[in-house]
Amino acid sequence: MAVVDSAPESGLDLRTPWVPRSNPWLIAFAVMLGTFMEVMDTSIANVALPHIAGSMSITPHQATWVLTSYLISNAIVLTATAWFSRTFGRKRFLLICIGIFVAGSLAAGLAPNIEMLILALIVQGIGGGALQPSAQAILLESFPVRKRGKAMAFYVLGVICAPVIGPTLGGWLTDSYSWRWMFYINIPVGAVAFLLVDAFVEDPPYIRHAVKTALDIGGFVLLSVWVACLQIVLDKGQDADWLGAVWIRWMIGIAVVGFLAFVVWELTARDPLIDLRVLKNRNFGSSTAIMMAAAMVLYSTTTLLPLFLQTLMGYSAFQSGWAVSPRGVGSVVGVLLAGQLMGKMDDRIFMVTSLIALAWSSYLLGSINLNVGMFSVTGPIIVNGFAVSLLFIPLTTVAVSTLRNDQIGNATSIFNLMRNLGGAIGISITTTMLSRTSQVWQNELVSNATPLNPAWRHSVQHLQAALAPTGPATHVHQQVLALLYHSIRQQAGLWAFVENFRFLGLLCLVCVPLVLILRPVHHHALPHR
Structure with a gap:
C-alpha cells in the first residue's frame, strides 16, 4: 500500500511513539459517537420497513431496496477509506463523512417517494461507510498498545449496544411519531459527533506527511x-x-x-486501493476469518430471534425488540470484564471462552419451543451479548497487534468489510435455511396427517367434538383441518428455527482452531508504535 512505502520517503520513524495532544479517552468518545449513530441507524431501519412500504404505497419487497442501496454504497466507500484518509487527512475525511451522513439522513426523512428515499440512503451510505474503519484506526493509534484493550472495550460497548437499542427505539419512534424520525434523530447526534471530532481528533505524522497517490x-x-x-x-x-x-x-x-x-x-x-498483502500477517488474517464467522452468528441471531418472536409467538415489533434488549446487559458485563483482564491473561483464552459461550447460547436458543415465555429467551440472549463483547475486544486488538501504525488504516477497512460481508452472508444463509427447512419439516409432518395415524385421528375427533356447537358438521370439519394445518406450519417453523440456531452454534465451535493459530500478544512488552 502506498502509505506503507511513503512514510520512509518522508523521513518519518514509524517506531517513534506518537502521542495525541488531547486525552485519548475524549478522542475515544468522539469517534465512538459517530459509529454508534451509524450502527444504530442501520438496525432501526429494519423495524420501519413495513411502515415505509405502507406510507409510500409500495410492496414490502420493494421497500427492502432501501437497505440494499445503503449497504452497497456503505461497503464500497468502507474499503476505500485508507486512500481517502491519506489524500484528505483522516480527521478531515471523518468530518466530511459525518456531514454527508447527516445530510443523507435529513434527505431520507424528507423523501416524498421511494426513488428519492433510495437516493438519500445511497448518500447516507457513502457517509456512513468510513465511520467505523476511521474510528477504529483513530482509536488504536491514539492509545499505547498496552491500553488498547480498554480502549476497544469502550468502543465495542457502543458498537454492540447500538443494535440492541436500535430496534426498540425504532419501534417506539415509528409507532409514536413516524418512520421519518428514525432519520431525523441522526441530526443532533451527528452534530455533537462533528463538534467533538473537530475539537479532539488530530492526524498523526504519518498521515499528515504521507505521499499523495492517484486513486x-x-x-x-x-x-x-x-x-x-x-x-x-x-x-x-x-x-x-x-x-x-x-x-x-x-x-x-x-x-x-x-x-x-x-x-x-x-x-x-x-x-x-487496498493492500491485500496485509492478510499474510498471521494474526490479522486469522482474526479477520474469525470476525467474519462471528459476524455471521451475531447478525443472524439478531435477525432470527425477533422473527421467531413475531411470526410464531405473536409478539409486536416493539415487544420483540424489548425481548432481545437484555443482550445489552450481557454486553456491558463482557466489556467491563474484558477491559479489566485484557493484558493480564492470554487474549486467546478470552476468545476460546467467548466462542464456547456463544455456541452455548446458540444451543440454548436451539432448545426453545412454542410454550416458552420471554424469560426463556432472556437467559440465552444475555449470554450471547456477553460472549460477543468478550470476543470482539481481544479479537480486534490482536488483529492489529503485529502491524505498524501506518498499516492500521488499511487493515481496519478490510476488517470491517469482512465483518459486514460475514453478517450479510450469515443472514442470507439462515433466512434461506429457514424457508427451505420449514418446507422440509412441513412435508414430513403432513405425511403423518392421515386417518391411519391414531394420533391424527384422535386430534381430529377431539377438535370436532369441541367445535360441534359452532355450526354444521361440514363447516366444523373445515375449521378442524385449518387449525391442524396451522399447528403443522407452526411446528415446521419451530424446527426450522431450532436447526438454524444449532447451525450457528456449530459454526462458533469450528472457529476455535483458528484462535490457536494466533500468536500471543504481550501487551506490556509492546511499544506504542
Whole structure:
C-alpha cells in the first residue's frame, strides 16, 4: 500500500511513539459517537420497513431496496477509506463523512417517494461507510498498545449496544411519531459527533506527511462491481429462488469474476486501493476469518430471534425488540470484564471462552419451543451479548497487534468489510435455511396427517367434538383441518428455527482452531508504535 512505502520517503520513524495532544479517552468518545449513530441507524431501519412500504404505497419487497442501496454504497466507500484518509487527512475525511451522513439522513426523512428515499440512503451510505474503519484506526493509534484493550472495550460497548437499542427505539419512534424520525434523530447526534471530532481528533505524522497517490481507478471500479453484485445476490437471492432466476446467476458470475479480477489487480498495482498483502500477517488474517464467522452468528441471531418472536409467538415489533434488549446487559458485563483482564491473561483464552459461550447460547436458543415465555429467551440472549463483547475486544486488538501504525488504516477497512460481508452472508444463509427447512419439516409432518395415524385421528375427533356447537358438521370439519394445518406450519417453523440456531452454534465451535493459530500478544512488552 502506498502509505506503507511513503512514510520512509518522508523521513518519518514509524517506531517513534506518537502521542495525541488531547486525552485519548475524549478522542475515544468522539469517534465512538459517530459509529454508534451509524450502527444504530442501520438496525432501526429494519423495524420501519413495513411502515415505509405502507406510507409510500409500495410492496414490502420493494421497500427492502432501501437497505440494499445503503449497504452497497456503505461497503464500497468502507474499503476505500485508507486512500481517502491519506489524500484528505483522516480527521478531515471523518468530518466530511459525518456531514454527508447527516445530510443523507435529513434527505431520507424528507423523501416524498421511494426513488428519492433510495437516493438519500445511497448518500447516507457513502457517509456512513468510513465511520467505523476511521474510528477504529483513530482509536488504536491514539492509545499505547498496552491500553488498547480498554480502549476497544469502550468502543465495542457502543458498537454492540447500538443494535440492541436500535430496534426498540425504532419501534417506539415509528409507532409514536413516524418512520421519518428514525432519520431525523441522526441530526443532533451527528452534530455533537462533528463538534467533538473537530475539537479532539488530530492526524498523526504519518498521515499528515504521507505521499499523495492517484486513486486506483481500476481497483475501485472492480471493487464496486463485485461488492454491489454480491450484496444484491445476498439480499434478493431468496426472494428470487436463487439459481432458479437467470439474473441471479448472472449476478453471481459477475461477482466471482469481478472479485478474482480485483484480487489480481490489487496484487499487481503499484499503488493499490487496498493492500491485500496485509492478510499474510498471521494474526490479522486469522482474526479477520474469525470476525467474519462471528459476524455471521451475531447478525443472524439478531435477525432470527425477533422473527421467531413475531411470526410464531405473536409478539409486536416493539415487544420483540424489548425481548432481545437484555443482550445489552450481557454486553456491558463482557466489556467491563474484558477491559479489566485484557493484558493480564492470554487474549486467546478470552476468545476460546467467548466462542464456547456463544455456541452455548446458540444451543440454548436451539432448545426453545412454542410454550416458552420471554424469560426463556432472556437467559440465552444475555449470554450471547456477553460472549460477543468478550470476543470482539481481544479479537480486534490482536488483529492489529503485529502491524505498524501506518498499516492500521488499511487493515481496519478490510476488517470491517469482512465483518459486514460475514453478517450479510450469515443472514442470507439462515433466512434461506429457514424457508427451505420449514418446507422440509412441513412435508414430513403432513405425511403423518392421515386417518391411519391414531394420533391424527384422535386430534381430529377431539377438535370436532369441541367445535360441534359452532355450526354444521361440514363447516366444523373445515375449521378442524385449518387449525391442524396451522399447528403443522407452526411446528415446521419451530424446527426450522431450532436447526438454524444449532447451525450457528456449530459454526462458533469450528472457529476455535483458528484462535490457536494466533500468536500471543504481550501487551506490556509492546511499544506504542
